[in-house]
Every structure is written in structure tokens, then in C-alpha cells.
Amino acid sequence: MAKVYVFLGPPGAGKGTLGELFCQDSGVIHVSTGQLLRDEMELGSDLGQQVKELISHGSLVSDEIVAAMVAKRLAQPDIKARGVLLDGFPRTVHQAEMLCAILSENGGEMAAVLLIEADETMLMDRLTSRRMCPNKQCEAIYNIRTNPPRKAGICDRCGTALIQRSDDSEETARGRLKVYDEQTRPLVDYYEGKGKLVRMQSGDDAVEVNYKRLKAALKQ
Ligand SMILES: [Zn+2]
Incomplete structure (x- = not known):
């Protein structure tokens, strides 16, 4: 039975990094809807053709198409054996209901939805810390928190x-x-x-520290 994980978290909270660590550590497979779309297009499947059409007309890919791709991927044996961290789906309640239907049809289970919470001051700090050299021949990028220039500014x-x-x-x-x-x-x-939400607080600590909090939240 496929176990499904979903991580929710604001920009700057470290959702991507924590998700990557979680997959490496637990063997759960990371599946992003963006990658699924690209794979289907490359395969040239019926779904892929539909997606190509839509994108070439500048249209959005419907929930139904995304859900069909997710359902197809979740039915594969590697996911049934190892579980999946879904990235980019569901984003809305409508999509969450579709995922629920997919799981009851395929015999999968929503293991946990992890909400990564973080202090707003910290997030603002992280999201505004990038600086760039405007010199067209240079364009060096700095981060005043993690990679500051030797002389400020x-x-x-x-x-x-x-x-x-x-x-x-x-x-x-x-x-x-x-x-x-x-x-x-x-x-x-x-x-x-639905009783599936677990929360963790992401702090301004080393990744390993936040990862421990994640494991504690998921009780793993
Ligand atoms: Zn420069």
C-alpha cells in the first residue's frame, strides 16, 4: 500500500531541503508534478500530447490532467513499495479531494501532511538577503546571511x-x-x-537540527 507524504511550508522555511533529506534518509520517492509533466511530454503519451497542446496555447493544465498523471505514477510498483513525497500537488482543496479519491481507488494511504511553520521575521530575513553585483561583466551573487562580501555592500x-x-x-x-x-x-x-496534519517549527538552526524536528513530528 503506497504511503503518501505531503509537505507544506512558506517560502524560506527550508521545505525543499528538508524534503530532499527526508527522501534520502527514508527511501521515500520524491515526485514533483512539474517533473511528471515534463516526463509525460517527453514520452509523447496521450496525456503528454494534451499537456503540450495546452502549454503551447499558454493555457493552464487542468486539475484533471495533473490528477491523472499523479494516479498513473502512484500505481507504479516502486512507489507502492517505498512511498512517495508529493511535491506541487495538492495545492487546493479540490486537488486534495482528487488525491483522496485516487488513494481510495488504488489502495494508497495518506501517511501525513507536514506543515512546516516558521517565524515571519526569519522568513523575511532569508527572503531578502540576496545581493547582486550590477556590473554586467561580473554579476556575482551574495547572500548577506550565508555568503556575505568581505566589505559590506x-x-x-x-x-x-x-x-x-x-x-x-x-x-x-x-x-x-x-x-x-x-x-x-x-x-x-x-x-x-481529517486528522492527517502534523506541524513542525523550522528554526534558524542547522539543517540537521530542523531535520530532527521533522522526524520527531512524523514520529519516525
Ligand atoms: Zn562584481
Whole structure:
């Protein structure tokens, strides 16, 4: 019986890194919907053809198509044996209901939905810490928390004053956190209602420390 894990977490909380560690450590297979879409297109399957059509017209891929791809992947023996961490699905309650239907048809089980929570000040700090050298011949990238230049605000390589791109601005970061919050809350409520939600607090600590918290939350 396939065991399914889903991780939810705001940008900057370390969801990607923790997911990768979890898969390495537990043998659970990481499946992202983006990769599934690319694989189907490459295979040239019926689904893949449909996806190609839609993307070439600039249309969104429907929930039904994504769910069909997920169902197909979840039915494969490696996933049945090892379990799966789903990445990018479900994003909405409608998708969560579709996943529930897939699992009851295939005999799979939702093992846990892990909500990674983090302090907003820390997230803002992380999301706004990138600096870039605007010199077109250089374009070095720094991170004032993890990879700062030797002299604050100045590029080590060429001496140009560093800039912060609008992608990394406080305004953009606040917007991303707000969008995450609005999109995720209904899903959190949905899984909490089903008794599948577990929470962990991601702190500004080493990855290993946060990973221990993850294992404790999942009781593994
Ligand atoms: Zn430079």
C-alpha cells in the first residue's frame, strides 16, 4: 500500500531541503508534478500530447490532467513499495479531494501532511538577503546571511556597489508570504479536519537540527 507524504511550508522555511533529506534518509520517492509533466511530454503519451497542446496555447493544465498523471505514477510498483513525497500537488482543496479519491481507488494511504511553520521575521530575513553585483561583466551573487562580501555592500571581485533585485525586496517577500498563507490555509484546515496534519517549527538552526524536528513530528 503506497504511503503518501505531503509537505507544506512558506517560502524560506527550508521545505525543499528538508524534503530532499527526508527522501534520502527514508527511501521515500520524491515526485514533483512539474517533473511528471515534463516526463509525460517527453514520452509523447496521450496525456503528454494534451499537456503540450495546452502549454503551447499558454493555457493552464487542468486539475484533471495533473490528477491523472499523479494516479498513473502512484500505481507504479516502486512507489507502492517505498512511498512517495508529493511535491506541487495538492495545492487546493479540490486537488486534495482528487488525491483522496485516487488513494481510495488504488489502495494508497495518506501517511501525513507536514506543515512546516516558521517565524515571519526569519522568513523575511532569508527572503531578502540576496545581493547582486550590477556590473554586467561580473554579476556575482551574495547572500548577506550565508555568503556575505568581505566589505559590506561591495563586490569582492570588482569593487562595484551591490544591489538588491526587486525579486528579493521586502515588498516581494511580503507578497509571497501572503499568497502562500491565503492559498495554503484551506488545505491546512482540510487535512487538520481529517486528522492527517502534523506541524513542525523550522528554526534558524542547522539543517540537521530542523531535520530532527521533522522526524520527531512524523514520529519516525
Ligand atoms: Zn562584481
